[in-house]
Amino acid sequence: MTDTPPVVLDRTSRVPLAVQLADGLRGAAGLRPGDRLPSTRDLARALGVSRTVTAAAYDQLLAEGWVTGRRGVGTFVVGAAVPAAPVAGRAPAEAAPGVDLRPGAPCTEVLDPAAWRRAWRAAGDRPADVGYDPAGDPAFRAAVVEHLLRHRGLPADPADVLAAAGTSAAVAELAGLLRPGARVGVEDPGYRRAVGALRAAGVEVVPLPVDDDGLVVDAVPRGLDAVYCTPAHQFPLGGRLPAGRRTALVGRARAEGFCVWEDDYDGELRYDVAPLPLLAALAPDVVVHLGTASKVLTPTLGLGWVVAPADLRGRLLERRTATGLRPGRAGQRVFTALAGSGDLARHLRRLRRELADRRGLVRDAVAAAGHASVGDAAGAHLVVPLPDRGTEAAAVGALAARGVAVGSLAEQALADHRAGLVVGWAAPPRADLGPALAVLGEVLAGVRR
Numbered sequence: 001m002t003d004t005p006p007v008v009l010d011r012t013s014r015v016p017l018a019v020q021l022a023d024g025l026r027g028a029a030g031l032r033p034g035d036r037l038p039s040t041r042d043l044a045r046a047l048g049v050s051r052t053v054t055a056a057a058y059d060q061l062l063a064e065g066w067v068t069g070r071r072g073v074g075t076f077v078v079g080a081a082v083p084a085a086p087v088a089g090r091a092p093a094e095a096a097p098g099v100d101l102r103p104g105a106p107c108t109e110v111l112d113p114a115a116w117r118r119a120w121r122a123a124g125d126r127p128a129d130v131g132y133d134p135a136g137d138p139a140f141r142a143a144v145v146e147h148l149l150r151h152r153g154l155p156a157d158p159a160d161v162l163a164a165a166g167t168s169a170a171v172a173e174l175a176g177l178l179r180p181g182a183r184v185g186v187e188d189p190g191y192r193r194a195v196g197a198l199r200a201a202g203v204e205v206v207p208l209p210v211d212d213d214g215l216v217v218d219a220v221p222r223g224l225d226a227v228y229c230t231p232a233h234q235f236p237l238g239g240r241l242p243a244g245r246r247t248a249l250v251g252r253a254r255a256e257g258f259c260v261w262e263d264d265y266d267g268e269l270r271y272d273v274a275p276l277p278l279l280a281a282l283a284p285d286v287v288v289h290l291g292t293a294s295k296v297l298t299p300t301l302g303l304g305w306v307v308a309p310a311d312l313r314g315r316l317l318e319r320r321t322a323t324g325l326r327p328g329r330a331g332q333r334v335f336t337a338l339a340g341s342g343d344l345a346r347h348l349r350r351l352r353r354e355l356a357d358r359r360g361l362v363r364d365a366v367a368a369a370g371h372a373s374v375g376d377a378a379g380a381h382l383v384v385p386l387p388d389r390g391t392e393a394a395a396v397g398a399l400a401a402r403g404v405a406v407g408s409l410a411e412q413a414l415a416d417h418r419a420g421l422v423v424g425w426a427a428p429p430r431a432d433l434g435p436a437l438a439v440l441g442e443v444l445a446g447v448r449r
Contacts, residue, residue, distance in 0.1 A: 004038060004042075004043065004046040004047070005024070005025055005031060005037070005038075007020075007021060007024035007025060007047065008024065009021060009024070009047060009049065017049055017053045018052075018053045018054075018056035018057045018060065019057075019060075019411075021047070021049075021053060021054065021057035022057040022060045022061055025037070025057065025061060025066075026061070026066060026393045026396055026397045026400075027396070027397045027400035027401065031077050032077065033077055033078060034076060034077065035076065035077045036073075036074045036075065036076050036077075037058070037067065037074065037075045037076070037077065039074065039075075040054040040055045040058055041054075058075055060410075061393075062075075066078060066389065066390055066393040066394075078390055098403060098405070099403055099404050099405070099428050099432050099433075099435070099436040100405050100424075100427040100428060101404055101405060101406045101407075101423050101424050101425065101427070101428065101436055101440070102405050102406060102407040102422070102424050102427070103235075103236060103380070103381035103407050103422050103423075103424040104295075104381075104407075104424065105380075105424060105426055105427035106294060106295055106296065106297060106298050106299070106380075106426055106427070107351060107354060107355060107358075107380065107426035107427070108298055109354075109429055109430060110347070110350045110351050110354050111297065111298070111347060112343065112346075112347065112350075115338065115341070115343035115346075115347065118337070118341065118343070119334045119335075119337035119338045119341070119343065120334055120337075122333070122334075122337035122341075123330060123333035123334045123336075123337055126333060132326060132329065134317050134320040134321055134325075134326050135161075135162050135163065135313075135317060136161070136162055136163025136305075136326075136327065136332055137163065137329055137332040137333060137336065138158065139332075139333075139336045140163055140332035140333070140335060140336045141158040141159075141161040141162075141163065141305075142158045143335060143336045143339040143340065144156075144158075144161050144163075144291070144305045144335075145157065145158050145160075145161060146339065147339055147344070148289075148291070148307070150345070151267075151268045151348065152264065152267050152268070152278055152291075153274075153277055153278065153281060154278050154280055154281050154289065154307065155281070156307050160284075160307050160308070160310075160313070161305055161306070161307055162305065162306040162307075162308065162313060162316060162317070163303070163304075163305060163306075163326075163327045163332055164290075164303075164304040164305055164306050164327055165302050165303070165304065165327040165328065166292055166294060166299070166302060166303065166304045167191075167193075167194070167263055167265060167290050167291075167292045167294075167304050168193045168194060168196070168197045169197075169304070169327070170290050170304055170306050171194045171197040171198065171228065171261065171290070172197040172198075172200065172201060173306075173316055173319070173320075173325070174226070174261060174288065174306075174312075174316075175197060175198050175201035175203050176201055176319060177312070177315050177316065177319065178201070178203060178225050178226070179225065180202070181204065182203050182204065182225040182226075183203070183204045183206050183223060183224050183225055184198050184203050184204070184205060184206065184224065184225060184226045184227070184228060184261075185206045185207075185208045185220055185221070185224045185226070185227040185228065186198070186205050186206065186207065186208060186227075186228045186229075186414070187208050187210050187214075187215055187228070187229055187230065187234065187235075188207035188208055188209060188210065188413060188414045188415055188416045189210070189236055189237065189409050189412040189413040189414075189416050189418065190208075190210070190228075190229075190230070190234075190235060190236075190412060190414075191228075191230065191235050191263065191265075191412070192411065192412050194228055194263070195414065198228075205414065206221065206224060207414040207415045207416070208220055208227070208229075209416070210234055210237060210239065210416075211239070212237070212239050212374075213239045213240065213241065213242050213245065214229070214230075214231060214234040214237075214239035214240060214241040214242075214245070215227075215229045215231065215234070215241060215245065215249070216245075217245045217248045217249045217252065218248070220249075220252065222256060224256075224258045225258055225259070226258055226259045226260070226261055227249070227253070227258060227259075227260050227261065228261040228263065229241075229249075229260065229261070229262065229263070230262075230263045230264075230265060231246065231249075231262060231276070231279055232264055232267045232276045232278070232378075233265075233266055233267070233376060233378045233379050235263075235265065235412070236381060236383055236407070236409065236412050236422045237374060237375070237383055238374060238375030238376045238378070238379070238381075238382060238383065239376065240276055240376055241276075246279060246282060247282075249279070250279065250282055250283040250286060250287070253283070253286040253287075254283070254285070254286055258286075259286055259287070259288060259312070260279060260283075260286060260287045260288070261287075261288045261290060262278060262279045262280055262287050262288065262289050262290060263290045264278060264289060264290065264291050265290075265291075265292055265294075265295055266295045266296070266378065266379040266380065267291070268296055268348055268352075269295070269296070269351070269352060269355060269378055269379050269380065270352075270377065270378045271352060271355070271356040271359065271377045271378060272376075272377035272378070273377075280307055284307075284309065285309055286309070288306060288307070288308045288309070288312065289306070289307040289308070290304065290305075290306060291304055291305045291306075291307075292304040292305075293331070293335055295379075295380070295426075296347075296348060296351060297335070297338075297344075297347070300331075301331030301334055301335060302327065302328055302331050303327065303328075303331040303332060303335055304327075354430075355379075355380050355425070355426060356377075358380075358425040358426070358430075358433060359377070359380075359382070359425060361425070361433065361434070361437060362382060362423055362425050362437060362440075363382065365437040365438075365440055365441045366382075366384055366423070366440070366441070366444060368441055369440075369441040369442075369444035369445040370444070370445060371384050371385075371444050371447075372384070372385060373423075374420070380424050380425055380426035381407075381422055381423060381424040381425070382422075382423055383409065383420045383421065383422055383423075384420050384421040384423060384444065385418070385419070385420040386419045386420045386421065386447065386448070387419065387448050388419050389410055389417070389419045391419060391447060391448055392408050392409065392410060392419040392420060392421065393408070393410070394447075395421060395443055395444070395447050396408050396421065398443045398446075399439065399440065399443050402439050402443070403436075403439070404436050404439050404440060406421050406422065406423050406424075406440070407421070407422035407423070407424065408420070408421060408422060409421075409422060423440065
């Protein structure tokens with residue numbers, strides 16, 4: 001096959017075109033093992049993109065083992081959609097169109113519409129102030145202090161808190177303060193949007209290995225300016241950084257002069273034990289705490305927070321003042337209203353119950369298909385390990401062909417070569433989750449363990 005595969009690229013999306021193209025080729029209907037793909041030049045011409053885009057997409061697929069290149073002949077498909085093992089006497093399960101089981105989305109289904117409307121009305125009732133503190137709305141910062149103390153055990157003062165437009169935006173701001181040629185260590189696999197923010201700021205990203213317990217502190221190289229990590233719930237593998245490693249990381253930060261950027265993206269969402277203490281509580285002098293409302297409420301608010309040492313806060317405020325950069329105030333006021341009325345605490349209780357129940361359904365579906373799952377009793381995603389990247393890509397494509405979107409370890413890796421599906425359960429309505437899990441189970445039943 002050398003015709004142009006049916007791939008649609010969204011030029012308004014934040015997802016790079018090369019990533020979109022690689023994803024589209026994996027899930028393209030009609031591609032089978034042995035099919036020859038168009039040349040990078042022909043595909044670039046057909047899609048109206050640069051050859052750099054098509055070459056990068058092919059490089060990614062080659063690295064995953066989904067395609068293979070034959071010098072002077074072309075690029076050929078190796079992996080393709082794996083058909084689910086059929087169940088005798090029963091038609092394959094089908095999900096509702098476009099069920100999203102990728103990680104990172106919140107569960108908005110349990111957000112009380114009446115509470116949501118009350119919060120927006122309360123936000124709108126406040127005066128439309130002309131002046132604006134670059135640190136954020138004072139009432140919001142006070143609400144964050146109360147939230148962190150109650151739900152994350154972090155004592156802080158409103159002066160310690162800066163509003164942010166989300167975790168990625170905060171990482172970009174922090175990266176902008178680093179010296180030219182700075183090096184920042186990032187967990188691998190890890191949060192790729194943080195990697196994108198760092199690279200956009202001209203920072204060298206250094207992959208750091210992780211295991212079942214999270215960041216391998218002994219493997220962190222010297223000479224870093226900062227370490228970005230997710231110690232409470234490593235993304236995406238789900239480990240919890242043990243006390244010994246936490247102490248070792250803080251000790252090295254103090255001795256070697258680097259800063260630890262602690263991303264607590266879903267720390268409120270634990271189902272087995274109380275949330276783990278934050279690194280920022282252990283070492284506020286060398287740790288920057290990053291939090292977000294996106295996983296517990298909605299990205300609509302465009303809202304997060306930074307708790308940082310005084311000198312770093314001062315530099316961030318100076319930069320905001322000089323550039324006019326500041327997070328939106330409306331989201332801060334909505335969060336403040338939700339927290340002040342008690343609706344936020346009630347929402348978190350409902351959210352934990354719902355997500356814990358959904359987690360059980362996902363784990364059961366994976367186990368029934370004969371696969372193991374990796375991930376702590378927290379958050380809203382887990383990992384299903386697979387033997388190699390080709391199998392991973394084939395499983396992702398097979399699910400996409402049947403209306404279910406899942407994430408993969410390949411999407412979150414820099415140098416790490418582990419393979420697996422990253423399955424979330426927060427985004428879809430509860431009514432769509434069951435059919436989607438039936439499809440997931442059938443596809444996994446036909447995939448090698």
